[in-house]
Amino acid sequence: MRVSPTLVTNLCQAGYGRALARLVLPRTRYRVLGSGMDREQLIQRLRARVRRGGPAEQVWWNGELLHVSEALVRAAELSDNETIRARGDDVVIPRQLDD
Numbered sequence: 001m002r003v004s005p006t007l008v009t010n011l012c013q014a015g016y017g018r019a020l021a022r023l024v025l026p027r028t029r030y031r032v033l034g035s036g037m038d039r040e041q042l043i044q045r046l047r048a049r050v051r052r053g054g055p056a057e058q059v060w061w062n063g064e065l066l067h068v069s070e071a072l073v074r075a076a077e078l079s080d081n082e083t084i085r086a087r088g089d090d091v092v093i094p095r096q097l098d099d
Helices: 005-013 017-024 027-032 039-052 068-076
Strands: 035-037 058-061 064-067 084-087 090-092
Touching (some): 035 039, 064 068
Parallel strands (some): 058 090
Antiparallel strands (some): 058 064, 084 090
């Protein structure tokens, strides 16, 4: 199924990011998405996105479109032993999907 990027953006801005992620991206994809990394690696990756600027300043965090500065704040709040999956501009924290 192909979903319009405009539709995704509008739904996320309306507060439906998590629900959209669950519908569009099955949980099996979350389990295999990208490589595992620790909190510090994620923070370094997000800081690199800030340096690049432009459209790279936004990331998808569990299906919610965020500015990199907000993603950095959330990353800093993660515990040291948190499971983190990231690939491209997607960041998935499986524990937070169950909230």
